[in-house]
Amino acid sequence: xxxxxxxxxxxxxxxxxxxxxxxxxxxxxxxxxxxxxxxxxxxxxxxxxxxxxxxxxxxxxxxxxxxxxxxxxxxxxxxxxxxxxxxxxxxxxxxxxxxxxxxxxxxxxxxxxxxxxxxxxxxxxxxxxxxxxxxxxxxxxxxxxxxxxxxxxxxxxxxxxxxxxxxxxxxxxxxxxxxxxxxxxxxxxxxxxxxxxxxxxxxxxxxxxxxxxxxxxxxxxxxxxxxxxx
Numbered sequence: 001x002x003x004x005x006x007x008x009x010x011x012x013x014x015x016x017x018x019x020x021x022x023x024x025x026x027x028x029x030x031x032x033x034x035x036x037x038x039x040x041x042x043x044x045x046x047x048x049x050x051x052x053x054x055x056x057x058x059x060x061x062x063x064x065x066x067x068x069x070x071x072x073x074x075x076x077x078x079x080x081x082x083x084x085x086x087x088x089x090x091x092x093x094x095x096x097x098x099x100x101x102x103x104x105x106x107x108x109x110x111x112x113x114x115x116x117x118x119x120x121x122x123x124x125x126x127x128x129x130x131x132x133x134x135x136x137x138x139x140x141x142x143x144x145x146x147x148x149x150x151x152x153x154x155x156x157x158x159x160x161x162x163x164x165x166x167x168x169x170x171x172x173x174x175x176x177x178x179x180x181x182x183x184x185x186x187x188x189x190x191x192x193x194x195x196x197x198x199x200x201x202x203x204x205x206x207x208x209x210x211x212x213x214x215x216x217x218x219x220x221x222x223x224x225x226x227x228x229x230x
Contacts, residue, residue, distance in 0.1 A: 001073040001162065002066075004092050006080050006131050007100035008124035010110035012142035013077055014190045015197075016100060019153070020075040021178060022171040029076045030180040032062050037082040046185045054181040063088040073162075080127035096160050097137030099128060101224050104217035109204040118210050125217040129224060139228045149196040155229055170195040 003020070007013035014030075021028030035055035038048055045051070056062050066076060076095075083089065107123055120126070132139065138159050145152045149169055157164040173194050175183055183191070206214050 001160075002070065002095045003073070003075045003098060003160070004078055004095040004135075005076065005098045005100060006078050006128055006137075008081070008102070008107055008128060009079065009122070009186075010107050011100055011102040012145060012196075013079075013100055014187055015193065016145075017075065017077040017178075018171045018176065018190060018193075019168040019196070021176060022167045023073075023165045024167070025071070025165075026073045026075050027070045028176070028178045029066070029074065030178050030183075031077055031079055031082065032056075032066055033059060033078065033082040033087065034180060034182070036062050036087065037079075037084060040084060040087075045182075047182050050181055059087040063091045066091040079124055080131050081121055081124035083127065083131075092135060095135075097131070097135040098156070098160070099132050099137055099139045099224065100142060101128070101139060101221060101228065102142040103203060104214055104221050105203045105206050106200065107217075108206050108210050108214060118213060120213045120216050123213065123217060125220040129220050132224065132227075139224050141225060141228045143200060144228070144230075146196055147199045152229070159229060 005013065005016060005020075007016075017028050017030060020026050032055075035052045035057045036059040037043070038045055039052045039057035040059070056065070066074075068074075104123065104125065108118060111118055111123065138156065140152065140156055150166075153168050154164045171194060173192060175187070175191055179187065
């Protein structure tokens with residue numbers, strides 16, 4: 001089985017990667033197209049030069065890596081906005097597709113704490129909806145996972161015909177060998193974790209600078225939320 005987990009940033013995506021990566025039957029891949037995306041677009045993300053130096057920037061070669069045999073399964077954490085026009089998608093045709101969503105107010109509050117610049121493209125909602133329409137698959141909300149990790153992971157595994165493994169519920173603190181080099185900027189909290197964080201509190205206020213981004217993202221999130229796994 002090859003799982004393509006599509007998620008915007010700051011969306012429980014790294015914890016989910018650690019969850020699946022803690023299973024002995026899974027090989028995890030961390031945002032394999034990230035360096036290719038930065039190389040092609042020149043986006044001034046944190047650690048830009050380090051990322052494109054340390055990781056593969058040819059999208060065709062990345063696609064080949066995404067099609068390799070796993071041991072016996074592969075879990076790929078993908079950001080939908082990394083898949084810009086011209087990047088290959090044939091590797092995704094026979095994947096199991098999972099779409100991880102989170103309320104955009106929470107995404108923006110978390111993202112803005114790590115980076116001053118925030119555009120609608122940065123949070124990936126429109127691109128994620130497009131991939132859901134193209135590939136189908138399972139939609140799962142990060143809040144539901146945090147509310148009931150075991151219950152939701154059991155439902156998710158059953159839906160994709162994968163036996164549940166209790167190893168998905170906890171992991172050792174610290175980095176992983178499959179982390180991208182960007183982990184030292186973005187993954188501080190998950191490196192301190194040993195499992196999924198508990199339920200979140202009320203929605204945070206969104207900086208007025210990002211009101212337009214929220215207005216664009218919220219209708220997309222609401223549509224995908226209605227299709228989520230319950």
